[in-house]
Amino acid sequence: MKFFKKLICITLCIALCAFTFSACKEEENKPDNTPTEPTIVFDSQVKNVILFIGDGMGYNHVEQSIHYFNLDRPAFLNDEIASVSTRAKNALTTDSAAAATAMATGNRVDRTEIGMHKGEILENISEIAKRAGKKVGVVTTDLLSGATPAGFSAHASDRDETMQIALSQTTSNVDLLIGRASEDFYYYNNAREDFEAQGYTFAVDEDQLIQNKNAQKLIATLDMPYSTYSPEPQPEGMQICDLLQFSIDYLTNDNGYFLMIESAYIDKFSHDNEYEKAMAEVRSMIDAIDYLYANMPADTALLITADHETGGLVEPGKTAVGGKLYASRSHTGVNVGLWGKNVKLQNVTNGCVENYFIFDICITLLNIENYKTILA
Numbered sequence: 252m253k254f255f256k257k258l259i260c261i262t263l264c265i266a267l268c269a270f271t272f273s274a275c276k277e278e279e280n281k282p283d284n285t286p287t288e289p290t291i292v293f294d295s296q297v298k299n300v301i302l303f304i305g306d307g308m309g310y311n312h313v314e315q316s317i318h319y320f321n322l323d324r325p326a327f328l329n330d331e332i333a334s335v336s337t338r339a340k341n342a343l344t345t346d347s348a349a350a351a352t353a354m355a356t357g358n359r360v361d362r363t364e365i366g367m368h369k370g371e372i373l374e375n376i377s378e379i380a381k382r383a384g385k386k387v388g389v390v391t392t393d394l395l396s397g398a399t400p401a402g403f404s405a406h407a408s409d410r411d412e413t414m415q416i417a418l419s420q421t422t423s424n425v426d427l428l429i430g431r432a433s434e435d436f437y438y439y440n441n442a443r444e445d446f447e448a449q450g451y452t453f454a455v456d457e458d459q460l461i462q463n464k465n466a467q468k469l470i471a472t473l474d475m476p477y478s479t480y481s482p483e484p485q486p487e488g489m490q491i492c493d494l495l496q497f498s499i500d501y502l503t504n505d506n507g508y509f510l511m512i513e514s515a516y517i518d519k520f521s522h523d524n525e526y527e528k529a530m531a532e533v534r535s536m537i538d539a540i541d542y543l544y545a546n547m548p549a550d551t552a553l554l555i556t557a558d559h560e561t562g563g564l565v566e567p568g569k570t571a572v573g574g575k576l577y578a579s580r581s582h583t584g585v586n587v588g589l590w591g592k593n594v595k596l597q598n599v600t601n602g603c604v605e606n607y608f609i610f611d612i613c614i615t616l617l618n619i620e621n622y623k624t625i626l627a
């Protein structure tokens with residue numbers, strides 16, 4: 252049964268990829284993990300890195316959101332430093348697990364693998380940064396055990412092993428973990444005790460999060476609302492921009508920090524072809540980026556990207572087959588954008604990098620030299 256599922260999935264991927272796949276052309280005939288070597292240009296005072304991931308956010312998601320809300324063109328669009336090939340090791344169309352693992356560990360892995368490949372543990376940037384004396388935050392609007400935050404804070408052979416992911420996160424040593432609560436694990440399987448045994452303060456709502464802003468290690472499982480721009484009535488609560496502000500305040504220290512922050516619902520709404528909700532989520536992310544642009548000190552570099560595109564969303568003014576805005580309900584293999592503030596790339600072959608090169612950029616910006624990844 253599993254085999255047939257895989258077969259169907261692969262067939263679907265091939266069908267989709269036939270018209271959506273593009274990669275870094277120079278890379279295709281090289282063995283995996285051959286690093287591309289653009290030059291990373293940044294000011295020597297940079298010591299903090301914010302990696303802002305819009306899950307499923309293709310170029311057209313950004314363009315459509317600007318069009319839908321009639322926004323001024325956001326400043327970050329002038330700062331594209333490369334387009335990014337997102338493919339997984341075993342598939343042209345990736346998932347959030349393989350994509351997060353590539354960005355977090357510098358290794359291309361199979362779909363559904365979290366910080367591992369074929370049973371081998373791959374050290375992630377959070378572990379490396381902690382060892383180098385930096386603070387680390389992993390923050391998402393998704394479940395904390397979701398594939399993207401997991402890629403930056405856990406090791407599991409499959410993204411569905413949420414118990415293993417949460418257990419792995421208890422010993423991750425990440426200073427700040429914020430995400431949605433997963434009732435099946437966080438409330439019923441001693442996760443709270445396990446985190447507290449590792450020195451974490453555990454917050455279950457926004458008041459507790461803010462009260463504990465000086466805690467040594469902090470985990471918060473929040474019931475977060477979708478974007479305020481969503482057509483649905485919204486509960487009060489922290490938006491992605493609020494999470495960003497809190498995280499920066501929490502993590503700022505003399506030795507620098509690494510923050511991965513994810514806007515997760517662009518992907519989920521795009522799977523459902525829920526255009527208005529997806530556009531609202533993108534707008535929230537654009538607002539948060541605008542906030543960063545207005546407030547970011549020169550010692551902080553910002554990278555904005557996506558793990559993959561979701562839904563084959565068309566450009567503004569165009570339609571897909573059948574007059575639809577979306578060409579699919581799945582991930583596609585098109586390249587995504589990589590924008591940078593206080594960081595640039597030179598000598599980028601064909602303007603494109605592999606997603607695992609984002610690891611190299613982050614490590615370089617954090618000025619970490621003595622590290623090794625387990626897979627060559």
Ligand SMILES: [Zn+2]
Binds near residue numbers: 347
């Ligand atoms: Zn998805």
